[in-house]
Amino acid sequence: MSERKERCTASCIQRAGARQVNPATLLALAAPLALMGCAGDKSILDPAGQVAREVALIWWVMLSFATVVFVSVVSLWLYALLRKHREHTPTQERRIVRYWIVGGGLLLPGLTICALLAFGVPTGKRVLPVPLDNAPVVIEVVGHQWWWEVRYPNAEGEAVVTANQIVMPAGEPVDFHVTAADVIHSFWIPRLGGKIDMLPGRTNRIRLDADAPGRLLAQSAEFSGVGYAHMTFPVEVLPREEFDAWLAARQPEAIEALTATADAATLASFEESCARCHRVAGLSTGDTGPDLSDIGARATLGGGVLTMEEGAIAHWLEHHQTLKPGNKMPPHDDMDAATLEALGSWLETLTP
Amino acid sequence: MTTLNRQATPQDPDHLKGLHDDLQEVWGNPRGIRALTIVNHTTVGLRFMVTGMVFFLIGGILAMLIRTQIAMPDQNFMNPDIYNQVTTMHGTVMMFLFAIPMLEGLAIYMIPKMIGGRDLVCPRLSALGYFCYLFGGTILTFSIVLEMAPNSGWFMYTPLSSSEYSPGLGSDFWLLGITFVEISAVSAGVELVVSILRTRTQGMALHKMPIFAWYILAMALMIVVGFPPLILGSILLELERAVGMPFFDVAGGGDPLLWQHLFWLFGHPEVYIIFLPAAGVVSTLIPVFAGRPLVGYGWVVFAITVMGFISFGLWVHHMFTVGIPQLAQAFFSAASMLVAIPTAIQVFVWLATLWVGKPRFELPMLWIVGFLVIFVCGGLTGVMLALVPFNWQVHDTHFVVAHMHYVLVGGMLFPLMAGLYYWLPLFSGRMPSETIGKWGFWLVFIGFNVTFLIMHWTGLLGMPRRIYTYDTGMGWDIFNLISSIGGFVMSAGFAVVVIDLLLHFRYGKPAKENPWRADTLEWANSLPPSPYNFVSLPKIETRHPLWDDPDLPRTIREGKHRLAVASHGRRELWGSDPLTGKLREVIHLPGNSWWPFCAALALAVVCVSLLIRWYPLAGIAVIVAGVFLLRWSWENGAHPRAAPDARVQEGDPPLHSRTLDGPGLWTMTTTMIANGAFFLSFLFGWFYLWTVSPEWSMPDTSPLSLFAMLAVGLLFAVGCTAMETCVHRLRQRNDLGLRLRLLVAALLGAVASMVLLWLILSADLAITETAHDAVLMVGLVYALFHVSLAALLSLLQALRVGYGYVSAEAPFEPVVVAYFWRYSVLMLWVLVGALAILPRVIGG
């Protein structure tokens, strides 16, 4: 935590300095606040991509300017209230009044919003999915109550499907095409930028890029009911080659081969209890719950609720309604612990 | 009540006492169960405010539950469903059951006193509004006790609030309860507009009104235009839930975004509807405590007007993340930034007033300074949020929660508290306590800032709003804990304020006349005021009547001004010219009555029976409510109970029921503005779905028979012409054949409604399958309602001619009814064009 704080303070200052935006003011304002910690896996002030970086910069500039305005207006008011009364002639009075109203009421806000518009519109334009020479990677994300379906469309063949995780290449723009299957959700990777709503019946597009490989978190910010607090999932940013390899390992032939290791009893209970809702490539085609084809390779379970480790899936299967209340998977009271464990350890082998 | 011209003279104390007794007899409030019949604005205003305070306390308790749940990570104080109910209800209660009714209550109480009137122009409507608010609010709050409260967030986004994803009764409670409460808001809005424009005392020209009246005028007009979109939205969503008409369902050709548009078309102006009256309080108090007139009165009028309009052009800034084209977002972003200008003008007008004045620092000023600090901060984050890329990042995070509370608590609650303390002597006749009051202020002020200043940061760290739990390790823990502690400090502050107010009514020091040395007319009332406010109505030609004539309270009390007579048994006040304040007529108001209470009760039965889906009862209750309302209207105008005789004192203008331009016409006009806003929202919905709904399908041939539609339009237009002839001839004081013409109009209207009904039944609309047919159905039913109501009203007019209530001497009512016809005929033809002709011309 403390390391993070230092990094953030340093980076905030560095950023401000590099952009030549009144470093002194910024430093004075940013330092105490930054010391309180502007890092965090979902902090928009700890940007990891171009769009988020520009917004963070805008924030610091706006904050400094707002602080100046706030302090001046409040001090003027307090001064006006507390100062000794002076008599003015009507002409003097009129001049004072005109001065305040034109200066403070018209010029100050007028110039401010002009500056703001000049700042804001170009930043917004950079996120637009305008056609590029090299078509960017497209990732389709579908919001469900309360999990995420993620698809990598492929011009030639079947799309690669996964759930509750996004893997994306570093250092290049990625287009996200987002929609929802039931209610409205929203797609947001705070450290990269965004957000954009996921609406049933519509597809929205947003272009984001990540600076460097690493782990980020994504989050829905549109209230979606009981499981809303758990609408979160990890984003893995990989170097381009690793990303290609990751994608290749999930092509149909490769991924379907994974199911070969299952024993008959486990397969039978999977068929009976899971297959209707969950897809495992080459085994089942259910589509009301998350795709499980590569579940063993994911970093978390239940969309960020549980860290993936040995035995985690069995634990999840047993306690999912307390771990993520209201989720739509029925409780497994009717299945004994041994079956759940067998299912869990088998699913953990689905690691491309 | 024998002599008509018993004129009081100060030399004659007996006469003066007699005059007070007469006024008391005519205006006095009954006690016991009959207190439910009171229609007086002072009582109704106080009832609104006290009820609003109760809902505020309920909302505050809900807020504390929220802050307890998220004070620390991974807490199990509430389960997510209960938490969702609590957050939804906190927002709903505070916005709909506290903020709006509270401010309306203040306006209802204050406006007649400030403009030299004795009551609002439709006193029974105020009473109806109050009971609708009370019943609607109670029904809605009761859902918390049943653990069935709405749980899809206070803006009820579909499809989450649809029957599929919210199967319980929660959403129904919200939709029906809120619609019910909104009837109250709109009716108060309508009568405030008309009262301000038409019942100012003699000589008070538009530019001499107290500035508070300008703010309330703007607020009331905004309510009239701004609430109908939400009423429409709520009706459509309730129809979708109860009947299955797919307005917001993609599969059926609807669009969930339509709800968002309708909601925010209301929701954004709502913020300014709340802010404007509060700013009006600030603009009223600052001159008083600066001891000089507000500088830049014209600038403030300018700022109010700009705010009132621009606030309707901002609604999409709540929807910057829904994926509309960036250019369109830029329009709304720029418009949102423009609001900074009128806000800044007001802040600097207040500053300049203090600068050139001699400020006194008393308790109300403390709250005003608190307002300024918080509101400026909220305003600045508001400008930040108008910037689209920044908005994308912080939208729906705690940053927005913090901003919104800074604007609403700072912009509404603090001025309101200042106003309450300032006007306390008027409410109770006693002065507020300085010490306890200050404790209350500082606890609230510090608690508020501790809670919400840090919350901006929590939001920037990525905490979304409305989550009931969060993992430790996001860096949010400490900030949430601080916020929660601040929240409880603020609650303690409000507890102190409440205790202070309660003690005040018992132990407060009695107030002397005009205790704050104020300039406006409400302080010319006795403390506390009598139900008739003023014994005599003065001529006012200045913005600061009590500064220019400190003797005014005495001369008013002694009946030295006009209309100082009540022996005729009428409740009277001036009807004046909206621009110049010249006298036009004497308005006589209806007295206490059971009808508002009974009608509201019947409407409450409608609401509850719709809620429990017992439709036969709902049908009966609708009819009962309709009968009550018509019976109520029957006793108006020249009905002997409303105005026993038409004689007025020498030199006074005629009674309004004997003229052609009474306040009823203005009320009808304003109501039709609200109605028009409703209709425009409907048209917006129709064209919106038509152009952008993803699965919309336009049938190849329209299911509506063009011939029948045109026939309805023509029949009704001819009926309207008959009404116009009536009005034309009445203007020439000619009532020959009046009854026949009214009957012809009624007949044509009745035939038109029959044809329309046949059209609806024969069109065979698949209302549960396609949004197209569902929208058509709503449009046709809306038309049918108007056509048949117009016919019914004309029929009643014909009956009244027979009774002698309507004639060349009392020509007032047909003019009002004709206005309704005019609106309906216009609406009908637009509807024919939009629903039947345009689809044939353009096609799918």
Added chain:
Amino acid sequence: MKRLLARLHLTHPGHFVSGLTIWGTWFVAVYGGLSVACAVVPPDPGLGALTSINASLLIVSAITAACLVALSLGCFAAAREHVGRQHFNALVSAWLYAFSAVAVVFVALPIIGVPPCL
């Protein structure tokens, strides 16, 4: 022009609302026009902001702003000719027209640089 302005009774407080009503109508027309145009004839995204949609929106905005400026000047002139109530009404209306004109220009600025339908 003078006669036209004279017939508008620029000292009537109705002009308090007409300027911003024009602004509002313009706003709805531009927003609605853009939405309909994007639904019916979306231009090639490669064109950027140089589309006929942007051009027509700009023309409409320029005309609206010009009208508002003219009305504002007319009101200022009327304010000079009157005193008291009518002076007040004309002056407030003049500033409101001026504000509406500025609002049209300000809100229309993004049309110059932002592609219409993305």
